[in-house]
Amino acid sequence: MLGIAVFVFCMSSYRSAPLGKVETDTIRVVLPVNFPKPVYNFDQNPITKAKFELGKALFYGAVLSSDHSISCSSCHQASAAFANLNTAVSKGVRDCLGDRNAPPLFNLAWQKEFMLDGRIKNILDVPTNALTSPCEMNNQPDSIIKMLKNDSVFPALFEQAFGSNSIKTENVLTALTQFTVMIISADTKYDRYIRKEMGADFTADEQRGYILFKEKCSSCHKEPLFTDGSYRNNGLDDLSKDRGRDSITHLISDRGRFRVPTLRNIEITRPYMHDGRFGSLKQVLQHYASNVRNHANLDPILNKTGSRGIPLSIVEQSQLIAFLKTLTDIHLINDRRFINF
Structure with missing residues (x-):
């Protein structure tokens, strides 16, 4: 099993952190033995269970799109290795069609640049492209933060992950990255x-x-x-x-x-x-x-x-x-x- 990319909780059990306390239950990452060193530095950016679970909730939540009609998972399906199976170009809000095929989302930790044209250099900025594109989620940071603050679930998740219910764009992007960077494909x-x-x-x-x-x-x-x-x-x-x-x-x-x-x-x-x-x-x-x-x-x-x-x-x-x-x-x-x- 040493060759398989896995992550485990450093504690044998997990409980929600009290409000106002950052959840520090870190996830230990075991990288594939036949892979090179990742570009993403897991030591400097430790993954925690609370941030990972928050990122997963954001990834699957339609709350990030302007009309609450689509989520990240609408175009990146787990059953298709987080690509958009049998879809040439993805459909965003108001049935708007994009102009490029949605790439799969795995092994992002080994990428230096992102998007098909390499326009993004920092993995933390990757979600911004879909969140703000008029033909994808058609949203803006201020509107996203407002929606999340008014949501019945997300404020508590942010408090557990970051120790404050003051939701910030930086924390949204960090949580999404903590989820997607852990999608590692190395067991074929x-x-x-x-x-x-x-x-x-x-x-x-x-x-x-x-x-x-x-x-x-x-x-x-x-x-x-x-x-x-x-x-x-x-x-x-x-x-x-x-x-x-x-x-x-x-x-x-x-x-x-x-x-x-x-x-x-x-x-x-x-x-x-x-x-x-x-x-x-x-x-x-x-x-x-x-x-x-x-x-x-x-x-x-x-x-x-x-x-x-x-x-x-x-x-x-x-x-x-x-x-x-x-x-x-x-x-x-x-x-x-x-x-x-």
Whole structure:
């Protein structure tokens, strides 16, 4: 069990803290042994049960949206590894459609930058994007604080977590971060295979798919996180409708470049690409095999020999998909700590 990301309470039991007293029942984090050191500093930012539970309540609470119609979990579902399953672009308040596919929310502790274009550098600021976007929750900090203060449940939760019922935006963001940063996916068949655990042998197709992955995909999707965190153009279009990274850097060379997504849980986080255009892994691999477009910013790795794309036979595509399915973390999507009951 040492390889599995777990967290346990430092005390054998938990009781609500008296009003006015900060709950200090910290959660001990055991990080995956086959992962690199996280970017998020758990020692400097200790997780407490009270803040974690407050963050979970906020994550699942529609009170954060302007019309109380949606929550964070509306677009980030636990059953889909906290992505928005079968939804190309998410729907916000007043049925407003966004313009990018909602990324999954796990292993955030290992990310240096956030959002598909990398516009956010600090994990604490991540929720602000959804909270204030007119096409998502369409709210503002002052309105959120007022709603929370008038709620029948949240003032007591904030008092337990922070020692005061004076609800502040900073504490809202801290609590949400304490919940989401603990969503760690590291207990897949692949992880057990890498850790040489009993019963985790690959099938012939999975093994061949793993070899193909290392030959053809690992330059961008680096193990064990299965992303290198870079921004690349993968030839979806001749001309990009979405500016991508260019919307932040204002560099024409960044037009149509997006952050390389993780392949962990890829089986259950469809649809794929920044706009959710592909509904299956088969379609994704067919794109790379035969339909990569000649964009001006096409990543050189997809045009190594003057022939665009990644050569993959039908059999090889099937084998690669077999391997990608070993990256599904069944334990994560069934983990009751992250599910709303």
